Amino acid sequence: MNKLRFLSICLLLTFATSSYAYTERNLLQHAADLSQLKAALVMDRQWVPYPDYADRAGWDTLLGDHKEFLIEQGEVLLNYQWKLIKATDYMEFERSGNRNVMQIPYDDNIIAISRLLLAELAEGKGRFVDQLINGVYQACEMTSWALSAHLVVQHSRRSLPDYRENIIDLVSGDLSSLLSWTYYFLHKEFDKENTVIAERLRHEIERRTLQPYMNENRFWWMAFNYKPGALVNNWNPWCNSNVLQCFFLLEDDRDRLAEAVYRTMISVDKFINYTHSDGACEEGPSYWGHAAGKLYDYLQMLSDGTGGKVSIFDQPMIKNMGEYIARSYVGNGWVVNFADASAKGGGDAPLVYRYGKAVGSKLMEAYSLAQISATKEEPLAVQRDIFRALQSLLYVKEMKQATTTTVAADKGYTWYPETEFCYMQNKSGFFLAAKGGFNDESHNHNDAGTFSLYLHTTPIFIDAGVGTYTRQTFSNERYTIWTMQSNYHNLPLINGVPQAYGSRYRASQVSFDAKRSLFSADIATAYPAEAGVKQWVRSYALRGKTVKVTDAFVLNELKAPTQVNFLTWGKVDCSLPGTVTVEVNGEKVRLTYDARLFRADMETLRLDDPRLSNVWGGEIYRVSLTTLHPVLTGTYTYTITSLN
Numbered sequence: 001m002n003k004l005r006f007l008s009i010c011l012l013l014t015f016a017t018s019s020y021a022y023t024e025r026n027l028l029q030h031a032a033d034l035s036q037l038k039a040a041l042v043m044d045r046q047w048v049p050y051p052d053y054a055d056r057a058g059w060d061t062l063l064g065d066h067k068e069f070l071i072e073q074g075e076v077l078l079n080y081q082w083k084l085i086k087a088t089d090y091m092e093f094e095r096s097g098n099r100n101v102m103q104i105p106y107d108d109n110i111i112a113i114s115r116l117l118l119a120e121l122a123e124g125k126g127r128f129v130d131q132l133i134n135g136v137y138q139a140c141e142m143t144s145w146a147l148s149a150h151l152v153v154q155h156s157r158r159s160l161p162d163y164r165e166n167i168i169d170l171v172s173g174d175l176s177s178l179l180s181w182t183y184y185f186l187h188k189e190f191d192k193e194n195t196v197i198a199e200r201l202r203h204e205i206e207r208r209t210l211q212p213y214m215n216e217n218r219f220w221w222m223a224f225n226y227k228p229g230a231l232v233n234n235w236n237p238w239c240n241s242n243v244l245q246c247f248f249l250l251e252d253d254r255d256r257l258a259e260a261v262y263r264t265m266i267s268v269d270k271f272i273n274y275t276h277s278d279g280a281c282e283e284g285p286s287y288w289g290h291a292a293g294k295l296y297d298y299l300q301m302l303s304d305g306t307g308g309k310v311s312i313f314d315q316p317m318i319k320n321m322g323e324y325i326a327r328s329y330v331g332n333g334w335v336v337n338f339a340d341a342s343a344k345g346g347g348d349a350p351l352v353y354r355y356g357k358a359v360g361s362k363l364m365e366a367y368s369l370a371q372i373s374a375t376k377e378e379p380l381a382v383q384r385d386i387f388r389a390l391q392s393l394l395y396v397k398e399m400k401q402a403t404t405t406t407v408a409a410d411k412g413y414t415w416y417p418e419t420e421f422c423y424m425q426n427k428s429g430f431f432l433a434a435k436g437g438f439n440d441e442s443h444n445h446n447d448a449g450t451f452s453l454y455l456h457t458t459p460i461f462i463d464a465g466v467g468t469y470t471r472q473t474f475s476n477e478r479y480t481i482w483t484m485q486s487n488y489h490n491l492p493l494i495n496g497v498p499q500a501y502g503s504r505y506r507a508s509q510v511s512f513d514a515k516r517s518l519f520s521a522d523i524a525t526a527y528p529a530e531a532g533v534k535q536w537v538r539s540y541a542l543r544g545k546t547v548k549v550t551d552a553f554v555l556n557e558l559k560a561p562t563q564v565n566f567l568t569w570g571k572v573d574c575s576l577p578g579t580v581t582v583e584v585n586g587e588k589v590r591l592t593y594d595a596r597l598f599r600a601d602m603e604t605l606r607l608d609d610p611r612l613s614n615v616w617g618g619e620i621y622r623v624s625l626t627t628l629h630p631v632l633t634g635t636y637t638y639t640i641t642s643l644n
Helices: 027-031 034-040 056-075 087-095 100-123 129-141 148-153 170-193 195-215 235-250 254-274 292-305 316-327 349-359 362-375 386-401 610-616
Strands: 329-331 413-416 421-425 430-435 451-455 458-461 502-506 508-513 518-522 533-543 546-555 563-568 571-573 579-584 587-592 598-606 619-627 633-642
Touching (some): 027 254, 034 254, 056 100, 087 148, 100 148, 100 170, 100 386, 129 195, 170 386, 195 235, 195 254, 235 292, 254 292, 292 349, 292 386, 316 329, 316 349, 329 430, 362 386, 430 533, 451 587, 458 563
Antiparallel strands (some): 413 421, 533 546, 546 633, 571 579, 587 633
């Protein structure tokens, strides 16, 4: 039980802090004070941009060719057996660390409600209402709407729901907003069966979400009591976006609504203040939709609910945050995956399109349309997030009719000087991503100074990513997991010592020379004192068909050979001294090193976790160059050449 006393066990990103990121911008509070907000509020849900439930012509026009798809998604759920989440399912998080025992059936139920709602809105014949009542009522009977992994913020610090508390987390918020929309559209239909249904539904949303939000300051993601170095990450806009929807849909008193909305503005300002103005998402592309994407959802709802009078879409920083997802895309489904992000993905294309329209980004619009064209996926596929599904309805025809164009990243590179991410690409087909940063970023891996390299969009030297989340992932045991450690990134093990966790372990003297396509950082400051390193300048230079990696170093002492690691996959051959060849899906490179200075070894890393194996297959490899004659000072160079 001692492990569960760490608040970080339940929070998706607890350990990340920064001593320099927070800047008092308060963009939302500068956009409107409380009195201005109150005057701007559009009351009685007149801001809702979707047809009323009974407006059949309106729904037919809005849905067009997608009507049958939404109905079909609902039809397969007409006999859905609502899943019981047992007490022992919650307790399993404590017992074994398994989150999915509770999360998967719960998520299935929420998705079922979402799809049944959209199906009923599409058809309008009442065929899905009974199943919706079943789903709604089962949800109302649950002790908590929060996940087992997040319930240890309860005063009990246990993962079993405590009936005396109401916790607002990511998923309780998702369900609250979904049920608020369900109430808005169908409460009259529910009343035809029994008035208690809608009354109970509204009561539960108020009790579980609206009242705790207004009466509690203790939820860490609110950041009302922000102190320098504290974490403000994707939880903030995600939770606030859900809360804002609930208030706009349920609160009829202008004074109380103004107070609630302004409270969300103060909270979301903390997230914007925490984020670097360059707009990079330190959590990686997989979290962009939860961070910047959720900020967009929040801002769109705020703009709609105030008739466009409270909006910060014209702020350059908000545009920068949006464009990060397009600039981090390598191609063919691959993305730059620092931190806990997966190497595959690309974001929710309709969301990217809407965001791009809001901030005037042709790059985002073009990127989203290309994604839709490449994947051929139904843009209205409904998951847990009902607001995004509804918003997609407003743009689906426009996206379908839009012309796909290509808008390239500026000048062949993207440089985030505050977050210290650098992407370089050239006509030879290389895409090189490098980072500085520090070892306490959100969803942190100890990876200051690492790189990933792609050839014709194929990953060659890789970041493995992260495995399936368990209790260990967000606990004091996080850095016992190999994917989090620097010695399983493309970095040196200095004097036998890896990088250390903590905000003071960071890259220093980070720079990017665009004319020379050269990124460099002193990563000595990312290692603890026992590494005995005074200076270790890691640099990456992109030149045509070659990438030169250089380590210029000064050590204080020699305690063990240095091991320079490269993670890769595909076909790897280290048999010839001085040369490592890597071939992946027909893309081939040669890594050359000085065989007089290093011995090359290869370790096979078996991937039993599906979150990793679904990306890389059954195994990846760590190529290690170990110094044969350790010296206190010197320069090592490794050259990667395209053989295509």
